[in-house]
Amino acid sequence: MSQPPEDPLGLLASWDGQAQRTARVGVLLPWANQAVETELPRLGLAHTVFHYARLVPASRTTAVDASFWHGLREAAATAVESLRHLPLDSVALACTSAGFADGPPLPPGVVTAFDALTGVLQTLHASRVVLATPYPGEVTANEAAALAARGIEVAAHTSLGLADGYPGVTGDEIHTLIRQLPADALRTADAVVLSCTGWHTLSVLPDIQQAVGKPVISSNLAMALFAARLAIGAPL
Missing domain, CATH: 3.40.50.1860 (Rossmann fold)
Incomplete structure (x- = not known):
């Protein structure tokens, strides 16, 4: 795998080159997020498939505040259920701030962008x-x-x-x-x-x-x- 310019550390190329299998990751997206689905494919991982589900907070807001984080965490359970028939290796909540904010517990096994x-x-x-x-x-x-x-x-x-x-x-x-x-x-x-x-x-x-x-x-x-x-x- 050639190293994409967006991977200046070269770690992605190194780790992806060592892969022995394809990993499948469910990605729980805040409903207004535009960047994740744009940037992850640019990094050229040959041995990873990302499956997306969007999270709609009950507040129907997009600004980061307590109601937004609470809503994302609360919506995660339904989003995980929507992915349950896929052979996933992990599920990630693609919101960094939700990883250190208060709110309902996430479904078991869900990691956050902050964890990553x-x-x-x-x-x-x-x-x-x-x-x-x-x-x-x-x-x-x-x-x-x-x-x-x-x-x-x-x-x-x-x-x-x-x-x-x-x-x-x-x-x-x-x-x-x-x-x-x-x-x-x-x-x-x-x-x-x-x-x-x-x-x-x-x-x-x-x-x-x-x-x-x-x-x-x-x-x-x-x-x-x-x-x-x-x-x-x-x-x-």
Whole structure:
């Protein structure tokens, strides 16, 4: 498998090349998410099939808040039932913030994009990171605390302060976010995290990684890496 430019670490190509079987992953999507179905296929996994089901929160809203996260988690049970006749190796909730927000328990075995993200960081031995998100500042701070609870220190974080509209975030805006991070924090971090499955980040990963000189992990890249590990029988 050739290495796609959106995989600057080369991990996907390496793990996918070791796969002995095809992994099937059910992906539970927030109903307004446009990025996941765009970005996962671009990463070119030859040994993974993604099966999608959309989650409609009872609030019928798209902005990240308590009712949105509660609704996604509540809708997960029905979505998992819709996939039950498929021979799945795993089911992933493709929302990072829902992974560290309060709400009803998820169905047994469902992992979140936040789980995939922390799993990748732990596999890379990245115990100190800088964090950039499109979220409101309070949500970003909550994620930093959730990462710390899993043994990953957040040296600095920055955000766009948006509760909605993530598909419209441009590459220039993401580059500006990274430039806002303190130089000392960037220098001492093991990795840069671009959290949220709802913004399009793959196109900027190679340039940011080249600029900062260390791994850059997005939520969607983390979910692809999680799937690739399943195909070689070594979950994150």
